[in-house]
Amino acid sequence: MPADRPLLGAIEAGGTKFVLGVGHGPDAVIDQLQIATRDPETTLAETNAFFERHAGLAAIGIGSFGPLERDTRSPKWGHILATPKLGWSGFDLAGTVARANGVPIAFDTDVNAAALAEARLGAARDTGVSVYVTIGTGIGGGVIADGQIVGGTGHPELGHMRPRRNADDHGFDGICPFHGDCLEGLASGPAILARWGETLSHLPPDHAAHGIIAGYLAEMCNTLRAALAPDAIVLGGGVMATPGLFERVVAAAHASDGGYFALPAAEVIRRPALAPTSGLAGAFLLAADLL
Amino acid sequence: MPADRPLLGAIEAGGTKFVLGVGHGPDAVIDQLQIATRDPETTLAETNAFFERHAGLAAIGIGSFGPLERDTRSPKWGHILATPKLGWSGFDLAGTVARANGVPIAFDTDVNAAALAEARLGAARDTGVSVYVTIGTGIGGGVIADGQIVGGTGHPELGHMRPRRNADDHGFDGICPFHGDCLEGLASGPAILARWGETLSHLPPDHAAHGIIAGYLAEMCNTLRAALAPDAIVLGGGVMATPGLFERVVAAAHASDGGYFALPAAEVIRRPALAPTSGLAGAFLLAADLL
Numbered sequence: 180m181p182a183d184r185p186l187l188g189a190i191e192a193g194g195t196k197f198v199l200g201v202g203h204g205p206d207a208v209i210d211q212l213q214i215a216t217r218d219p220e221t222t223l224a225e226t227n228a229f230f231e232r233h234a235g236l237a238a239i240g241i242g243s244f245g246p247l248e249r250d251t252r253s254p255k256w257g258h259i260l261a262t263p264k265l266g267w268s269g270f271d272l273a274g275t276v277a278r279a280n281g282v283p284i285a286f287d288t289d290v291n292a293a294a295l296a297e298a299r300l301g302a303a304r305d306t307g308v309s310v311y312v313t314i315g316t317g318i319g320g321g322v323i324a325d326g327q328i329v330g331g332t333g334h335p336e337l338g339h340m341r342p343r344r345n346a347d348d349h350g351f352d353g354i355c356p357f358h359g360d361c362l363e364g365l366a367s368g369p370a371i372l373a374r375w376g377e378t379l380s381h382l383p384p385d386h387a388a389h390g391i392i393a394g395y396l397a398e399m400c401n402t403l404r405a406a407l408a409p410d411a412i413v414l415g416g417g418v419m420a421t422p423g424l425f426e427r428v429v430a431a432a433h434a435s436d437g438g439y440f441a442l443p444a445a446e447v448i449r450r451p452a453l454a455p456t457s458g459l460a461g462a463f464l465l466a467a468d469l470l
Numbered sequence: 471m472p473a474d475r476p477l478l479g480a481i482e483a484g485g486t487k488f489v490l491g492v493g494h495g496p497d498a499v500i501d502q503l504q505i506a507t508r509d510p511e512t513t514l515a516e517t518n519a520f521f522e523r524h525a526g527l528a529a530i531g532i533g534s535f536g537p538l539e540r541d542t543r544s545p546k547w548g549h550i551l552a553t554p555k556l557g558w559s560g561f562d563l564a565g566t567v568a569r570a571n572g573v574p575i576a577f578d579t580d581v582n583a584a585a586l587a588e589a590r591l592g593a594a595r596d597t598g599v600s601v602y603v604t605i606g607t608g609i610g611g612g613v614i615a616d617g618q619i620v621g622g623t624g625h626p627e628l629g630h631m632r633p634r635r636n637a638d639d640h641g642f643d644g645i646c647p648f649h650g651d652c653l654e655g656l657a658s659g660p661a662i663l664a665r666w667g668e669t670l671s672h673l674p675p676d677h678a679a680h681g682i683i684a685g686y687l688a689e690m691c692n693t694l695r696a697a698l699a700p701d702a703i704v705l706g707g708g709v710m711a712t713p714g715l716f717e718r719v720v721a722a723a724h725a726s727d728g729g730y731f732a733l734p735a736a737e738v739i740r741r742p743a744l745a746p747t748s749g750l751a752g753a754f755l756l757a758a759d760l761l
Contacts, residue, residue, distance in 0.1 A: 246732070260732075308622035322620075322698060329615045331599035333699035333732030340696040341689065343634045357728035361696075398632065405631040405652075406697055407613060408624035437648035441537070441551075441624030 185470055188230050188239035188280070189462035191289055192216070192272065194264060194316060198459045199226060201233045204467060205300065205460035209233075219270045227279040239276055240285040240466030242292025242458045245319070247272070249287050250332045257286045263356075285465035290335075291328045292461025293453075294321030297413045299464060301452035306410035310403050311451070312337055313416035314396065318363040322407065338363030342398040348391050366395045368418050379421040390431075393424060397431035400448055404432075404440050415451040425450060476761055479521050479530035479571070480753035482580055483507070483563065485555060485607060489750045490517060492524045495758060496591065496751035500524075510561045518570040530567055531576040531757030533583025533749045536610070538563070540578050541623045548577050554647075576756035581626075582619045583752025584744075585612030588704045590755060592743035597701035601694050602742070603628055605687065606707035609654040613698065629654030633689040639682050657686045659709050670712040681722075684715060688722035691739055695723075695731050706742040716741060 184203040191198040195216055202208035210233065214225050230236060246262065248255040257273025273286040294311035303309035303323070312320035318338030322329040339361045353360030354370050364370055371379050375388050382388050400412050419425060425448075432444040440447075453460055475494040482489040486507055493499035501524065505516050521527060537551040548564025564577040585602035594600035594614070603611035609629030613620040630652045644655030645664050655661055662670050666679050673679050691703050710716060716739075723735040731738075744751055 306622060308620055320697075324615055324620045324622075325618075327616075329599055329613075329620060329698065331597060331615075331699055331701035333701075335699045336696045336730060338696075339728075339730055340693050341634050343632050355728075357730045402631050402693060403697060405627045405629075406611075406694060407620065408622055408626045410622035410624075437630070437646075439627060439630055439648045 184467075185237035186233065186235050187463055187466040188233070188236045188282070189459050189466060190226065190239065190241045190243070190276070191292070191458035191462055192241060192243035193289060193458070194244045197222060197226060198456075199229045200459050200463065201230070201236065202463065205296065205456070205463045208463075211459075218266045219272070219275070223272075223275050223279075226276065230280050236280060236282050238283045238285065238466040238469045239280060240292070240462035240464065240469070241273060241276065242287055242289040242462040242465065243272055245288045245334060246336070247286070247288060247334070249291075249330060249334055257284065283469050285462075285469040287328060287330070287465055288319070288321065288334045289458045290319040291321035291330065292465055293415065293457035294323050294413075294461070295328055295464050296453050296457045296460035297451055298323035299326055300460060301457060302413045302449045303411035308407060308409045309411040309413065310407065310409045311413045311415065311457070312399070314366060314414065314418040315368050315416035318367050318416075322409075337399070338367065340399060340402060342395045342402070345391060345394050348394075362395060362399055366392050366418070371418065379418055379424065384423060389421070389424065389427060392418070393427035393431050396428045397435060400428065400432045400444065401436050404436070404447060408441065409447065410442065411449050412447055413449050413451050415454050415457065419450075476528035476758075477524065477526050478754055478757040479524070479527045479573070480750050480757060481517065481530065481532045481534070481567070482583070482749035482753055483532060483534035484580060484749070485535045488513060488517060489747075490520045491750050491754065492521070492527070493754065496587065496747075496754045499754075502750075509557045510563075510566070514563075514566050514570075517567065521571050527571060527573050529574045529576065529757040529760045530571060531583070531753035531755065531760070532564060532567065533578055533580040533753040533756065534563055536579045536625060537627075538577070538579060538625070540582075540621060540625055548575065574760050576753075576760040578619060578621070578756055579610070579612065579625045580749045581610040582612035582621065583756055584706065584748035585614050585704075585752070586619055586755050587744050587748045587751035588742060589614035590617055591751060592748060593704045593740045594702035599698060599700045600702040600704065601698065601700045602704045602706065602748070603690070604707035605657060605659075605705065605709040607659050609658050609707075613700075628690070629658065631690060631693060633686045633693070636682060636685050639685075653686060653690055657683050657709070662709065670709055670715065675714060680712070680715065680718060683709070684718035684722050687715075687719045688726060691719065691723045691735065692727050695727070695738060699732065700738065701733065702740050703738055704740050704742050706745050706748065710741075
């Protein structure tokens, strides 16, 4: 019975919105609220006001935008690290929630949380090793093995892989301030907008952009297949909502893999099952794992 | 005391040699033998004759060249898969050892075994997440998280990642029969020999080959850092024995990472601590884990 389980809080802390939840797990959410992300003080005041309405929370799980410090041995654990997001660099997100609510906090990236949820409850629930990647405002991801987040001191920065440039694709240097034409600099929503002046969904289906973006995402999938042999790669995020893009990525990954991998591209590459709530679901799982 | 622990067998099954061991663990090896890899029947007859000299084995661990079937749910578990190595495609390596010796068999890739040994006992023993890569006749690797092999149905094929080609590097299409200029097609020992007619160690230190190969290996390291955020990437194998190459790889990885990752290249990228016995050590660990 849900009520036999401890009452948990969950925060999906995104760059544009915070999704807050209270419940006995992702399958037993009692209350949920979405708020806009503004400066840390305003956003956290509203966050903590939400949790104050619920007595008896046993733990709160946070899946947050990054970069962040997830190493529990670090004095900076729970902090947002250097980010262009005004006011958030160095903010002690986990500590602020802990002090206000007096409960233990689980803290990881939003994409690690989403990866955990898809692996335990969603599109990759039948697998041993899986990767979740979101392609939207940024590109990020998480890796799960045997139901646990694969994480050392840091967290993956999947968007900052450098895919091989398509031989026919010239004249765009990418928009990543760190690496120019890394994956995020080439294939994120803002990169697409900067390059073609439109979202991918708004470009006609025969526009070259579709093939170019699918090619870079396929390259990413095949790199992950070579590096990790995942049973599933789950592709989420706003860019992936473009009609036909998922099928193009699978086809391009298949076309360039040389038939070399144990599992076919069409089996490994999957649509998310829990979107848009995978981050919040994962935050509940992080909180439950803490207890 | 070593003798309090069960007696184990270990096989590092390589493409050119098999290394066989009996002992109570990698730190307590009693007997060891190296034999040449020939056809499966001859090689396994000699292997089994070695183990017959030791009564009371509790288990045998095998770290083998691949590709191979490591999924214990598969009817092909323990088999070598399609390989250009004459006579070995489809050979039931684990089953042949099991039938001759009547003990349980642990079976994984040679590089997963080496990765396990480096993570538990060697260069990555202080880390949560690590990758071991060997750059030699082929390029392969394994990923370890929290002391366990990260593995789903298949196993990584790190050599078949496609690094971005250096802008100044033209005129070589690579030698991989599946992908041409994937990492193995560009930077393995045979690729270097095919391209420049010499091993990297025999080319003068100011030869462009050193920078080109270091660049591709640095690209691999940075891709792994983005995908996994490992605390350590251990680089082993014959090509890495080239004087100066390790330093060049670290410098090139640092130069191209944009300062973006949590840990610096010089901390993450490491020399192996257990070479040349990491594969055999890992085979012992696989056997011990089975019990």
